[in-house]
Amino acid sequence: MTYVVRRFLLLVVTLIFISVITFLVFQILPGDPVRTMLGPDADEAQVETLKQQLGLDQPGHVQYLHLVEGFFQGDMGDSIRFSRPVTGLIMERLPITLSLAVISLIIVILVTIPLGIFSAKREKKWSDFFLSSFTQLGMAVPTFFVGMVLILFIGMSFQFFTTGGYVPWSESITGAIGSLILPALTIALPQIAISFRYVRNAILEQSKLDYVRTARGKGVSEAIVIYKHVLRNSLIPVVTVFGLILAEVIAGTIVVEQVFSLPGIGRLLITAVSYRDFPVVQGIVLYIALVVVVINFIVDILYAVLDPRIRLKS
Amino acid sequence: MTRKVLEVKDLRTSFFSPEGEIPAVDGVNFHLSEGEILGIVGESGCGKSVTSLSIMGLVPTENGKVVGGSIRFHGEELTKATAKRMRQIRGKEIAMIYQEPMSSLNPVFTIGSQLMEAIRTHNKISREEAAKKAIEMLNLVGLPRADELIHEYPHQLSGGMCQRVMIAMAVACGPKVLIADEPTTALDVTIQAQILDLMKNLNQELNTSIIMITHDLGVVAELCDRVAVMYAGKIVEEGSVDVIFQQPKHPYTIGLIQSIPDIRFKKDRLYSIPGYVPKPGTIKKGCHFAQRCEHAFDVCKEETPKMVVSLDGHAVRCFLHGTLKEEKHDRNIIKS
Numbered sequence: 314m315t316y317v318v319r320r321f322l323l324l325v326v327t328l329i330f331i332s333v334i335t336f337l338v339f340q341i342l343p344g345d346p347v348r349t350m351l352g353p354d355a356d357e358a359q360v361e362t363l364k365q366q367l368g369l370d371q372p373g374h375v376q377y378l379h380l381v382e383g384f385f386q387g388d389m390g391d392s393i394r395f396s397r398p399v400t401g402l403i404m405e406r407l408p409i410t411l412s413l414a415v416i417s418l419i420i421v422i423l424v425t426i427p428l429g430i431f432s433a434k435r436e437k438k439w440s441d442f443f444l445s446s447f448t449q450l451g452m453a454v455p456t457f458f459v460g461m462v463l464i465l466f467i468g469m470s471f472q473f474f475t476t477g478g479y480v481p482w483s484e485s486i487t488g489a490i491g492s493l494i495l496p497a498l499t500i501a502l503p504q505i506a507i508s509f510r511y512v513r514n515a516i517l518e519q520s521k522l523d524y525v526r527t528a529r530g531k532g533v534s535e536a537i538v539i540y541k542h543v544l545r546n547s548l549i550p551v552v553t554v555f556g557l558i559l560a561e562v563i564a565g566t567i568v569v570e571q572v573f574s575l576p577g578i579g580r581l582l583i584t585a586v587s588y589r590d591f592p593v594v595q596g597i598v599l600y601i602a603l604v605v606v607v608i609n610f611i612v613d614i615l616y617a618v619l620d621p622r623i624r625l626k627s
Numbered sequence: 628m629t630r631k632v633l634e635v636k637d638l639r640t641s642f643f644s645p646e647g648e649i650p651a652v653d654g655v656n657f658h659l660s661e662g663e664i665l666g667i668v669g670e671s672g673c674g675k676s677v678t679s680l681s682i683m684g685l686v687p688t689e690n691g692k693v694v695g696g697s698i699r700f701h702g703e704e705l706t707k708a709t710a711k712r713m714r715q716i717r718g719k720e721i722a723m724i725y726q727e728p729m730s731s732l733n734p735v736f737t738i739g740s741q742l743m744e745a746i747r748t749h750n751k752i753s754r755e756e757a758a759k760k761a762i763e764m765l766n767l768v769g770l771p772r773a774d775e776l777i778h779e780y781p782h783q784l785s786g787g788m789c790q791r792v793m794i795a796m797a798v799a800c801g802p803k804v805l806i807a808d809e810p811t812t813a814l815d816v817t818i819q820a821q822i823l824d825l826m827k828n829l830n831q832e833l834n835t836s837i838i839m840i841t842h843d844l845g846v847v848a849e850l851c852d853r854v855a856v857m858y859a860g861k862i863v864e865e866g867s868v869d870v871i872f873q874q875p876k877h878p879y880t881i882g883l884i885q886s887i888p889d890i891r892f893k894k895d896r897l898y899s900i901p902g903y904v905p906k907p908g909t910i911k912k913g914c915h916f917a918q919r920c921e922h923a924f925d926v927c928k929e930e931t932p933k934m935v936v937s938l939d940g941h942a943v944r945c946f947l948h949g950t951l952k953e954e955k956h957d958r959n960i961i962k963s
């Protein structure tokens with residue numbers, strides 16, 4: 314399984330790289346967080362003491378190692394604005410953002426694959442053309458606009474959907490879904506538009522290959538030809554797209570949490586940035602980076618699961 | 628008289644492109660008797676594969692279509708059969724070995740699962756029984772260590788092994804008709820001979836009728852009972868292998884036979900028919916071979932010669948062999 318080992322090493326290297334970059338960016342960022350914390354009236358002595366407390370007086374490499382150590386121990390320091398541990402703040406909001414991302418991705422997959430198959434089977438027919446044009450349009454519409462429209466037209470007309478605020482899963486499952494489904498749709502729609510073409514083209518390309526003719530030649534049903542033979546092969550390129558989409562979806566939560574007033578990571582990030590809450594921003598950036606890198610790793614593993622040519626390559 | 632398993636009459640299959648209709652198969656007639664091996668030979672692009680795909684009902688639907696003629700399997704018209712009926716026939720009654728063995732196998736499924744799919748589509752048996760049968764079939768086509776092979780993927784096999792797997796898959800349900808589309812082209816000579824032996828055995832032991840498509844006349848001489856020579860979408864000559872090799876009539880067939888390398892006489896240069904196969908649809912009238920034919924005369928470029936069958940069953944489509952109107956009375960000929 315050298316493939317998996319290689320991919321894992323790549324994951325580690327990427328993480329180191331990202332953490333160094335993040336660290337350096339926060340070093341050169343304007344605006345001294347310590348002064349922000351203490352307010353404009355603080356004197357030099359106070360500033361120095363706090364810097365010592367936060368370890369900011371130490372040389373760069375020591376600070377960096379400290380950051381890495383903290384990252385693995387779940388100790389990213391305290392928030393300046395909330396005066397609480399950064400990890401605690403993130404963990405509280407994580408379920409919201411995570412649910413949102415997962416629901417969005419599920420919507421994207423559930424819509425795109427059947428739609429892609431439908432469209433590919435009708436290549437050059439008007440329904441295929443219509444879907445392609447319609448999704449082109451979908452790509453051009455900004456996320457926040459989709460959100461507004463959904464709030465106005467669906468959220469306001471149906472009781473089930475909550476158009477602001479969040480109902481925790483532990484309180485009510487339907488309530489949670491009701492509060493998350495519209496924001497999830499908002500994130501999903503533009504992503505459906507993007508991934509639809511990939512899925513359609515992948516299926517179209519695969520369905521012209523020789524092995525499909527062999528399958529038909531055995532006398533199996535058309536459903537088996539498409540859903541077993543063609544789809545299984547199409548998933549290999551499609552998984553890449555869904556990996557990219559998941560990263561997009563996570564980015565999408567930042568905007569959508571604002572529009573739907575969901576107290577998730579995205580909102581925390583925006584609040585933290587506006588208050589120059591340096592430890593929180595750093596913590597979120599690192600954890601998001603971790604999530605994205607891990608997703609890429611999972612995608613790589615999925616390749617190997619889906620494609621024996623990758624799995625069995627020595 | 629032996630029963631006819633397959634009868635193809637005036638089959639026409641075209642592809643459609645923005646430039647127009649491309650008649651890849653342009654009025655093909657032949658039949659296949661029970662237990663017979665019929666060879667179809669002809670240069671690349673003359674329509675051999677499209678003919679076989681038409682019989683299978685597997686002409687690519689996005690741009691191709693059987694536009695005319697009839698294909699009868701045991702008297703049943705296949706061009707008008709429902710999709711469901713065709714699925715029952717494919718694999719079970721008529722099976723095909725495709726030209727490109729490597730790409731004809733699905734890269735993400737094991738050899739075993741692809742074989743078992745072929746078996747279980749037409750036989751309601753358990754997975755275990757199907758697996759046993761799959762191993763049996765792999766042994767039948769002479770593949771070693773079949774019990775390991777069923778767990779392997781196509782990319783782990785050589786071209787020759789893939790071809791054998793394709794053969795095993797095609798014969799798994801004991802089809803009445805086996806269409807083998809150049810099954811030996813991709814293989815080296817020793818494996819070629821083994822595959823031909825295998826086909827011969829299938830034919831003799833299971834009484835499978837075989838259509839053997841090739842552009843290798845050596846294969847025809849070795850294996851076939853009868854041979855049809857195809858040129859640019861039409862069959863130009865047909866007859867028993869002995870007759871065609873000893874008394875070829877059509878200038879194209881004569882050219883083909885002359886271009887077989889003969890190891891007994893070392894020639895300075897091998898004969899080859901001058902010119903190229905015309906692209907389908909580029910010749911609007913006359914004999915398709917006329918522009919490359921050294922015997923062509925005026926009428927050849929104007930009219931399409933009819934197939935003329937002599938009493939010994941030797942059929943030829945050439946004006947040199949009596950299809951001009953005035954000759955009709957002189958010879959005892961049957962027009963098809």
Ligand SMILES: Nc1ncnc2c1ncn2[C@@H]1O[C@H](COP(=O)(O)OP(=O)(O)OP(=O)(O)O)[C@@H](O)[C@H]1O
Nearest residue numbers: 642651670671672673674675676677678687690907
């Ligand atoms: N899918 C297709 N779309 C368009 N044209 C096609 C298609 N398949 C075949 N043709 C055309 O039909 C003609 C006959 O092709 P066919 O594959 O039957 O030739 P062949 O006799 O099998 O040749 P070869 O010996 O190379 O296999 C060719 O001119 C080819 O260009």
Ligand SMILES: [Mg+2]
Nearest residue numbers: 675676726808
């Ligand atoms: Mg061919």
